[in-house]
Amino acid sequence: MVDFEVQRGAFAGLRLEYPYPHTLRRNFTLRPFAGSQMMVNLTFTKEKMAKLVESYTGHYRGFQTDLEATKVRSPSHGFPPSHVLSPI
Numbered sequence: 001m002v003d004f005e006v007q008r009g010a011f012a013g014l015r016l017e018y019p020y021p022h023t024l025r026r027n028f029t030l031r032p033f034a035g036s037q038m039m040v041n042l043t044f045t046k047e048k049m050a051k052l053v054e055s056y057t058g059h060y061r062g063f064q065t066d067l068e069a070t071k072v073r074s075p076s077h078g079f080p081p082s083h084v085l086s087p088i
Helices: 046-054 060-070
Strands: none
Touching: 046 060
C-alpha cells in the first residue's frame, strides 16, 4: 500500500478525526480522467492560472466557467460539479 501522508509544508503531520483518526493525505493522480490519456499537469499552466486569478474580478460565473474548462478540479473527490449544486 502506498502512503500519501503529507510530509512537508504547513499541513505536514496534520491530525484529523473525521471520519476516523488519521493524518492528512493527498494523492496526485497524473491521469485522473476516466478513458482519457490527458495528463492533469498539462491542464493548468502558469499562464492559465494567471488568467484565472487576474481576469474575473466580480464575475464569478465567468471564472467558474473558465476554471471548469481547464479540468483543474479532480473528479476523484466524488462530489458533483458545482453547477449541479448551484440553485442559480
